[in-house]
Amino acid sequence: MISFSKHQTNHLFKITSWMTFFFASQGITAQPQLNDLTTQVQIAIDNNPQVQEKWHAFQSSIQGTEIAESGFLPSVDLTASLGYQKQNYGNSDSFSTKSAGVSLTQMLYDGFETSNNIARFENVQLVRYFELIEQTNTTAFEAANAYLDVLKYKQLVAIAQENLNTHEAVYDQIKQGVDAGIARAADLEQITGRLSLAQTNILTEESNLHDVIARYIRVVGQLPPNQPKQFSISGSKIPNKIQSALHNAYLNNPKFYATLYNIQAQESLAQMSKSGYHPKINLTARYGIEDRDEFGFEEDRTEGRIAIELSYNLFRGGADKASVKQAYQEVNLAKDLRDQACREIRQNVQIAYNEIRIISTQLPALEQHKNASEKVKKAYKDQFDIGQRTLLDVLDSENEYFQSSRAYLNAGYDKLASELKILTEMGQILTALAVTQNELPSVNQLTNTPIKFDPGSACPAYDINQTIKSYYQQPKAIAITEDKDSDMDGIKDSIDLCPNTPKDEQVNSKGCTQFKNETxxxxxxxxxxxxxxxxxxxxxxxxxxxxxxxxxxxxxxxxxxxxxxxxxxxxxxxxxxxxxxxxxxxxxxxxxxxxxxxxxxxxxxxxxxxxxxxxxxxxxxxxxxxxxxxxxxxxxxxx
Structure with a gap:
């Protein structure tokens, strides 16, 4: 059995200060002046590598749209050459030659390839836009959760420390009694075991605190504030019905919108792949000059040409047909991703909403238990001092108060985490935390035709609690029908595993034919x-x-x-x-x-x-x- 002296314990459990020193020595410093949640979430969004990745992907998609739009503009090329030529015909067998020219090609018709390509990149740009918003919301949720966990485990460490202090006080009191010969040695053994358990509890909580701080650094990029502020979420931000929460999630969840625009992008790609069945018509113009003719005579010659050219592919080895089929499979894949996103959103909202409902019901009882346990603890301690309670009574009441305090604290933070989850799925976590993104455009700035849809048909909602209640309703009486013996083998149809056995064959209890024992x-x-x-x-x-x-x-x-x-x-x-x-x-x-x-x-x-x-x-x-x-x-x- 492991035990620590009071002097050793006071040095052993100063882990928060030690971790601050350790991380500072690694170049990671805390910013205690920025101790509110909004500021910490803003820092996380501004510096998180995953958010930066989505931001650069969005910026890249903007350039992709501009590249696609260039297909409507003419292509102008300048060519020039200076060379040395040898030949066995004409005026001279070797000579230097110079030439220059400028050409222009303007697409007149390409089977709508360019227009569909532009539409595809415009939708890809919107996909990247909503993926950026989704990652921003996810990072905000993770940062807020990490902030919550730091708050929670700091308080759990404090509760465990208080529990340890009480055990140490009782230990000192019992030890003095044993040394004076007025207390039993068995009591000292008992309190020593309980003291070791209390020391283990605080080690566990401090280990958890260490881990959540490490996670906080990963998400936010720096140490949490030394004195993080408490925060709460207004109840008005959470819908009072699950159907409303689901409706808001479908209308505002950026992940869902990313899948919708991805379908449109793949449909544009499918239309673009059909351009292979169309002719290509271009306007071409060229003007050039060279200093020798085709026989090598030194003669400045100029040539100008303008034409409308048509090309029409007759056979490409089945590539066009395969491209169209492939494109429509990509459309199907995009629709599958939409359906998957719908189901994930529905599951996350339903679980989080139910957790809020259950915990809200539990919290008053947990608080009452905690308060009652605190009163019992104090009363038992006073009664122990005058000999009306045993040491076991005192220690049991102390541990019950410790467990009830932990349960109440955990439930409160679990409710906050579920509320944050609901807000994230509804696309409202940044608004709820008062976090702004000034550089990000709105959807209307990116498209003139934003997607509109009916959430009820796109993602049907289910009230699971109503479904569960129906399970407990009294089932309707089932009409009892006569149990027949259709094959007349003496076994009723309800238990006959071998129907239609011949009438003259002997069957077992399952209605199956019995066989002779031979090989x-x-x-x-x-x-x-x-x-x-x-x-x-x-x-x-x-x-x-x-x-x-x-x-x-x-x-x-x-x-x-x-x-x-x-x-x-x-x-x-x-x-x-x-x-x-x-x-x-x-x-x-x-x-x-x-x-x-x-x-x-x-x-x-x-x-x-x-x-x-x-x-x-x-x-x-x-x-x-x-x-x-x-x-x-x-x-x-x-x-």
Whole structure:
């Protein structure tokens, strides 16, 4: 049993100050002047790498839209060359040549490829926009949760420290009594054990505090404030009905909107992929100058040309058709992601809303328990001092107060966390925490046609609590119908596992045919080629007969036995017979659906020949498959 002196304990449990020194030595410093939640969440959003990643992805999508729009503008190219040429014709066999030219290409028609590409990038831009908002909300939720946990575990450490102080005080009192000879040594042993437990409790809480501070640094990027302020969420921000919470979530959740715009982006891509079936029409113009003609004579020549050019692909190896099919599969994928987002939102809102409801109901009782435990603790301590209570009574009351205080504190913070979750799913956490993002545009600034939809049809809401209540309602009386014996085997239909058994067969208590206790071997006429385990298609009927019998009598089992001729190596023949038996068993189970647990395959090789000789006739007969029926297999008992 581990125990610490009071002097050791006071040094051991100053973990908060130690952690502050440790993190400061690593270059991580706290900012105690910024101790409110809003400021800390703002710092997290401004510095969190995941938010920065989504921000740069959004900025990149803006450039993608501008790239797509350039398809409507002409392309102007300037070319120039200075070279040395050798040839075996014309005026000179070697000479220097210079040329320059400018060309213009203006797209007139491209099968709506450019317009659909612009529409796609505009929707991709909106996808990135809502993904940025989603990550911002998620980071705000994580930062607020981390802030809450720091607050909670600081208070839990304080509660554990108070519990430890009480145990130490009782320990000192008992020890003085034992030293003076007026208290029992057993009491000292008992308080020593309880003191060790109290010391373990505070170690646990301080370890938890260490972990939440580490998580806080990951999310926010710095140490939490030394004295974080308490905060609460106004009850008016949480809808009073689950249907309202779900409705607000569907209308405002950025993740859901990202999936909706992603569908539109993929649909634009599908339309864009159809441009391969259309001709391309371009306006082209060119003007050029060169200092020699085609024969090498030194002569300045100029050339100008303007034309409307049409190109129409007749065959591309099926690429256009495959591109269209691929694009529509991407549309289906985007719709699946939308449905998944809908379900996740619905689940998160329903769980968080129910937690708020349950905890709100529990909190008054937990507070009453905590207050009553505190009164009992004080009363028992006073009564112990005058000899009316035992040490065990005092320690039990102290531990009950400790546990009730922890339960009340945890419930309060759990309720706050669920409220934050609801606000996050409804896209309102930044507003609730008074956090602003000045650099972010609004949806109307990015598109003239924002998506509008009916949440009721897009994501149907379910009130789970009403469904649960219906489970406890008295079920309607079920009409009792006569239990017949349709196959007249003496077993009622309700418990008959083998209906339609023949009238003259004896059945067991389950209505299934009983069999004689005997073993019968049945040849399955499947001839195999020499050195082969392949079953030819025309011989499947032999296996099907066995399968039909086993379907009719589900209690039967079979051992498929493979045998080989005496000709050849014995070891090889045994392996070959195993392969043949396995091939038959595999057809029986995979093709005809017999449960593999009812089928066993064994190879016997040359061990059991039907004719003990090596000849063409004997080899053909010995190379066989037998079905070894079990004790239940062959013949049904008659009544």
């Amino acid at each position: 019968v071997s049945v040849d399955i006429k499947i001839p195999f080629s020499s050195n082969s385990a392949t079953i030819k298609q025309q011989y499947y009927l032999e296996i099907k007969k066995l399968a039909d019998f086993m379907e009719k009598y589900p209690e039967t089992v079979v051992e498929i036995q493979g045998h080989s001729s005496l000709d050849g190596d014995a070891i090889y023949n045994k392996q070959l017979s195993e392969q043949r038996a396995f091939a038959v068993a595999q057809v029986l189970t995979t093709r005809y659906g017999i449960n593999p647990t009812r089928v066993r395959a064994v190879g016997y090789g040359i061990e059991s020949p039907k004719i003990a000789e090596i000849s063409s006739r004997a080899n053909a007969i010995n190379r066989r498959i037998e079905a070894q029926v079990s004790t239940q297999f062959k013949q049904a008992l008659k009544k």
